[in-house]
Amino acid sequence: MHNRVIIALDFPAAQMAEQFLDHWRGEQKPFIKVGYQLFYSAGPQWIAKRKEEGYPIFLDLKLHDIPNTVAKGIESLGRLGIDFLTIHASGGRTMIEAARLAAEATAGRERMKLLAVTQLTSTDQQMLNEEIGIPGTVEECVSRYAQFAQKAGADGVICSGQEVSRVKQATSPSFLAVTPGIRPLGKDVQDQKRVVTPARAIRDGADYLVVGRPITRSADPVKSFWAIVEEIQQLGVGFDE
């Protein structure tokens, strides 16, 4: 169950990320997400090393470009052995298809899973309609993106916990729903807009939670991590681990 909570390692440098991971010494290795802040400074070899040490890795690069460029980028990442990779659903069907083919072509023992970002959890209804220019509700947009992302070959989506049940209805139970924008009760929402608690996200069908600052900025990160794991464990939802 602890691998259902993915820790966003949003740190500026390798050394800081390593110091943070030292808190887990002697504990089971957590599922870690490396975003581009850390990736750009620490580099691909840092990821390969963590993978060798046994960390499950979610590389969050949110690729969004013409199909050929995304495919070539994925080919370059192929040898790192990452478990999850993000691409933007708004790149369209052919971009996602090209990403899938590249992920298959570079797969070792296990193929990386491609997660299509639907609408960022920092986007609210008004921003979607007035700034981004997409009509309709956030839920409608997210479930439409999830449907075409599934048809194009994505393994799942990134969405907020607010849309997760609708995404599962629009796709299938095995299509992954990975939800950032998680805030335990009483925690500061910061720049996030569509937030839910860990329990609500899992109850509504999320497969994985992505949690950054509520753990990384905690005075006791391991305790904060386990508090979230316990909150979802209490729901008694069965996952195949």
Ligand SMILES: O=C(O)c1cc(=O)[nH]c(=O)n1[C@@H]1O[C@H](COP(=O)(O)O)[C@@H](O)[C@H]1O
């Ligand atoms: O792709 C992501 O992981 C992502 C998508 C999204 O819509 N919203 C979102 O917050 N994220 C990431 O999830 C993490 C959330 O961090 P906290 O807000 O600190 O919990 C960050 O690393 C974001 O980059």
